Amino acid sequence: MNARAELTRSLWMKVDVYPDAPKFSGKKSCDTVIIGAGIAGLSIAHELANIGQKVIVIDRGTIAGGMTSRTTAHLAPICDDGLSALINLRGEDVARLFQQSQEAAVARIEENVSELRIDCNFRRLDAFLFPAMGVDPKDARDQRQQEFDAARKVGAAVELVTGVPLKGFEEAPVLCYPNQATFHPLRYLRGLAGSIRDSGSLIFANSAVTSVEELPEDGVRVSTENGGVIDAGSAVVATNSPINDRFQLHTKMSPYRTYAIAFTLPKGALPDALFWDTGDPYHYVRMNPGPGSVDYLIAGGADHKSGESDDGDIRFEAIEAWIRALVPSLGKKVTRWSGQVLDTIDYCAFIGLNPGSKSVYVVTGDSGQGITHGALSGLLVKDMISGKENPWAEVYDPSRNTPSGVINYVRENLSAVKNLAGYLLPGDLKSLAELAPGQGGVLRDGLRKIAACRDMAGKLYLNSAVCTHSGCEVAWNSTEQCWDCCCHGSHFAPDGTVLNGPAVGRLNPVDAPAGGT
Numbered sequence: 334m335n336a337r338a339e340l341t342r343s344l345w346m347k348v349d350v351y352p353d354a355p356k357f358s359g360k361k362s363c364d365t366v367i368i369g370a371g372i373a374g375l376s377i378a379h380e381l382a383n384i385g386q387k388v389i390v391i392d393r394g395t396i397a398g399g400m401t402s403r404t405t406a407h408l409a410p411i412c413d414d415g416l417s418a419l420i421n422l423r424g425e426d427v428a429r430l431f432q433q434s435q436e437a438a439v440a441r442i443e444e445n446v447s448e449l450r451i452d453c454n455f456r457r458l459d460a461f462l463f464p465a466m467g468v469d470p471k472d473a474r475d476q477r478q479q480e481f482d483a484a485r486k487v488g489a490a491v492e493l494v495t496g497v498p499l500k501g502f503e504e505a506p507v508l509c510y511p512n513q514a515t516f517h518p519l520r521y522l523r524g525l526a527g528s529i530r531d532s533g534s535l536i537f538a539n540s541a542v543t544s545v546e547e548l549p550e551d552g553v554r555v556s557t558e559n560g561g562v563i564d565a566g567s568a569v570v571a572t573n574s575p576i577n578d579r580f581q582l583h584t585k586m587s588p589y590r591t592y593a594i595a596f597t598l599p600k601g602a603l604p605d606a607l608f609w610d611t612g613d614p615y616h617y618v619r620m621n622p623g624p625g626s627v628d629y630l631i632a633g634g635a636d637h638k639s640g641e642s643d644d645g646d647i648r649f650e651a652i653e654a655w656i657r658a659l660v661p662s663l664g665k666k667v668t669r670w671s672g673q674v675l676d677t678i679d680y681c682a683f684i685g686l687n688p689g690s691k692s693v694y695v696v697t698g699d700s701g702q703g704i705t706h707g708a709l710s711g712l713l714v715k716d717m718i719s720g721k722e723n724p725w726a727e728v729y730d731p732s733r734n735t736p737s738g739v740i741n742y743v744r745e746n747l748s749a750v751k752n753l754a755g756y757l758l759p760g761d762l763k764s765l766a767e768l769a770p771g772q773g774g775v776l777r778d779g780l781r782k783i784a785a786c787r788d789m790a791g792k793l794y795l796n797s798a799v800c801t802h803s804g805c806e807v808a809w810n811s812t813e814q815c816w817d818c819c820c821h822g823s824h825f826a827p828d829g830t831v832l833n834g835p836a837v838g839r840l841n842p843v844d845a846p847a848g849g850t
Contacts (some may be wrong), residue, residue, distance in 0.1 A: 334539075334826060335394025336403060336573075336833050339813035341670035343403050344595045344621065344629060348519040350397040351526045354538035357557055361535075362564045363389045365718060366555050368542050369571035371401035372518065372707030373696040375525045377569055379445070380715035382532035389534065389563055391555070393541035393572075397522045399833065400573045403672030405593050405631050406704050407607050407619060408442065408514035409460050410435030413701035414680045416483035422679045422735060427728055429487040431681060434725040435702070438709035439514050442521065451524030453517045454622055458606050460513040461497045463505050465612035466655075470506075476611055477506045484510070498603060499659040513607055515619055518704060543837050545570060545577040545693060553692050567718055570687070571696040571710065574675060574822040576834040581688050582731060583803070583835065586677040586698045588640075588822030590810075592648050593633035593671070595621075596656070597664030600628050616655060629667060632656040639673055640819030645812025671812060673822055673833065674701050682706040684713050684729035694718070695731055765793065765845070773809030773816070773827070778846035782806060784816055788827045796829040796840035807840070816840065 337346065350370075365381055367374045370392035378388045392399070410432060412419040419428045446455045462480065464473035477493065484491035492509040496502060526536060541558045545568055548554055553568040570577045574588065591614075598620075605628075608618040614636035621629040632655070635648035642648075649669050657663050677683065677698040684706070687695045694717065696710040709725070716723040727733070762774035765785055773786025775798045782798040784807055796816075798806050805820035815832055816825040824833035829840030 334830055334832055335399045337395050337398030338832055339815050341813060342668055343670040344668055345519040346402055350519055350523045351536055354396050354536050357391055357537035357540035357561045358559055360562045363387045365567045366563045366565040367569045367571060370396045371399045372704055373571035373710045375522050376708050376711030377714045378529045379525045380711040382529050382534045384719060387534060390536045391540050392538055394539060396526060396536060396538050397519055400672050401518060403670055404518055404704055405619060405633050406515055406518040408439045408705060409607055410439055411510055412680055415480060416487055417479050419680050420483055425486050430725055430728045432487045432489050434709050435705050438705040441712060442708050449524045449528055451521055453520035455516040457512055457514050460510040460607035462508040463497050463502050463610055465610045474506045477508055480508055500661060547690055547693055567692045569694040569714055572834045574835045575695050575697045576837050582683055583821040586675045589636045589674050589676055590639050590671050591633060591636045591674055592652060593631055594649060594652055594669040595667040596630045597627040598630040599662060600626055602662045638819050639822055640808040640817035643809060643811055674699055676700050679735040682729055683731040684710045685726060685731050688732045783843055784840060786827050794827045795843050795845055797843050800836060801838040802836040
């Protein structure tokens, strides 16, 4: 299973990218094995297949059923944390290369849509950055000018404009970024997956990888949970949070839950554009074509550290109240969902050779731009594996150090320290009798802590509360009916099965405490 097995459903999930994908078994060899079949994994596979490589893609669950299926698919090359912040951390030269690479990623998606004739509602459109509610007008103008100046420094197209068609912001100081884009992510990946298979490469689903071993004589060996083996010249780990690295990358990024809701809206009631505000966490809005006389409006935000809050209903309510105040003609709610993003300490993904490796590459740290980073990884990793220099490699080098990001580093790693210290505290449950269907919590039983939950049918599951990746304590997520780890982003089903890495092993089952249920 993967994150598609979590409870909520995105607007995209009616599309099956490759429903007949087989399970992997036996032993095979290839040029490159790619672990993870989301936007990054399939983009890399497509690019490598195009240059004649034999590729095998393998995923623990359904194809494109991980965090890619939970995106809102803004194809916006502008740094998610602001270009001015990126310049402050890494300088103008790196920020300029970042902008160029992100624009190239969107252009590559557009090329693929055209060349493969993928029906995925791809379109170019404007994007608007507007002030958060309650911001002082002078502060709003100053912030707009700061981001405008930063965009001009790095060569991003930008315009100073007044107002957006959202109630209360018709005269607000706004930035317009022209020539952004959006699409239906799973329809796009269905097209890529078909092209990959047409090239003779292979895609396998429901086949969890248990180890990635770099061989001393050259190449790599990937093992799966059912005893399968894949030998390859190189491997790419594209699993949202990497399953092959225990600490070096994970300490430089943090997992955040983000929330989204899709509503109906009368056609023409709002321009087809991207919108986001300057809040922290910020809100974001996009449109998607709908049936008949309606379109879909998707609004999102309300981010928090994974595993540190279990109040999804309240966050969904806050997003709905926010967008209904801005768009009074908004119709009924269609669906709602959450996803996870991995924020790095310097706002750029990690794409390239895994630190200390010769043949294992990694793609992680989407920093709120998972779709553009995923498409970019196809271009970048293809060049690296084929021995070509790429001007963007230094921006995304997984081995990089960013001294100016040390404050972010310390702040983000406090979660792990607090979590481990929590082993000395009581659990949040006093007894298993407290648990109703759909509820979960951590129960202390002597020296151990038990992750106890009842699924929606009322079946009780008892597992160790210790995440099998690095020993942090998991927390119940009632919105998604899963266990989340705040340290590095692992998710587990109620029965303990892994839904999202970096963990590869399930939570360990335990006996009921004395006194029973």
